[in-house]
Amino acid sequence: MNFPSKLIEDAVNEISRLPGIGKKTALRLALHLLKQPEAIAENLTDAITKLRKETAYCRVCHNISDQEICSVCQSPRRDRSLICVVEDIPDVLAIENTSQYNGLYHVLGGVISPIQGIGPEELKIASLLTRIDQPHSGEAVSEVILALPSTMEGDTTAFYITRKLKEKGIKVSTIARGIPIGGELEYTDEVTLGRSILTRVNYSVD
Template identity: 60%
Template sequence: MEFSSKLLENAVYEMSQLPGVGKRTALRLVLHLLKQPESQTGRLAQALKSLREEIKFCRNCHNISDVELCEICANPKRDSGLICVVEDIRDVMAIENTSQYNGLYHVLGGKISPMEGIGPQDLNIASLVEKVKKGEIRELIFAMSSTMEGDTTNFYIYKQIQDREVRTSTIARGIAVGDELEYADEITLGRSILHRIPFETSLKAD
């Protein structure tokens, strides 16, 4: 692509560094900003800069936070003996949206992936093991995505803490609510039969 302006070319290049944003999309976004009031671009630039420079991560659960200890960890009403291990802060937000969970979280910041060169030392695993060793944790819930990398990460953590007095569980895998059985993949369907639950329990779910 040939640009008539270096400023434009530069903005498009930086925009196209975002994931899923190609050169054409970047150009469309940048031209859109040019048509909007100058203040909008200023606000976007400022918001990104402040975020990157001022953001903190909770010292307990590694969730994104504006303060040292995030709202969830600081809430005395939450069950601090129960920890849900997630990959990403997006998972925290997703689980929080369900309003079904009252424990704390531990954000690993990724999953073990030799293909991408991510090992246990790149994730917040040591601090989790430390927490467990202190003996204050009753149960760990593994809520990683059900992939090779997710399973590896779960197993790695499990190995580190298996001699400790802590219960471990994983979130249920099964047919999503509202899904048709015939379109489910056989692994999911198989697991949902193997790990079936008493009918009375399912009635109380909501």
């Protein structure tokens, strides 16, 4: 593309570095910012700058936090005997939005992937084990729930963590896999359907 202005060329190049944004979308966004009042662009750049410079991570669970210890880890209303292990920050947000979980979290920052050179040392696994030995709240952890992706990497990570935790005698569970609520049997893939039969649960009508 030939740009009429160096400024717009630079802006398009920087915006199109973002994932999923190509040159055409970047140009559309740049021209949009040009048409809006200056405050819109200022607020955007301020928010990004602050996010990048001031964001900290919780010392305990490694989730994003404005303080040294995040609001979940600090809350006295959360069940501190439960820790849910997730791959990354969006997973915490997704689980929080269900309002079905009241325990703590532990953000690994990825999953074990030998191809990408990510071993257990690159993840926050050691910190999970330390946290179980010395809980920051003083309350003992009774169960670790694994909410990891159902990929080869996720399974490897789950296996690794489970072995480490079994040594400590901690109960380990994993989130249920099965047919989504509202999902139709005939359109479900064979692996999910097969597993949902193998891992069937008792049906009670009490």
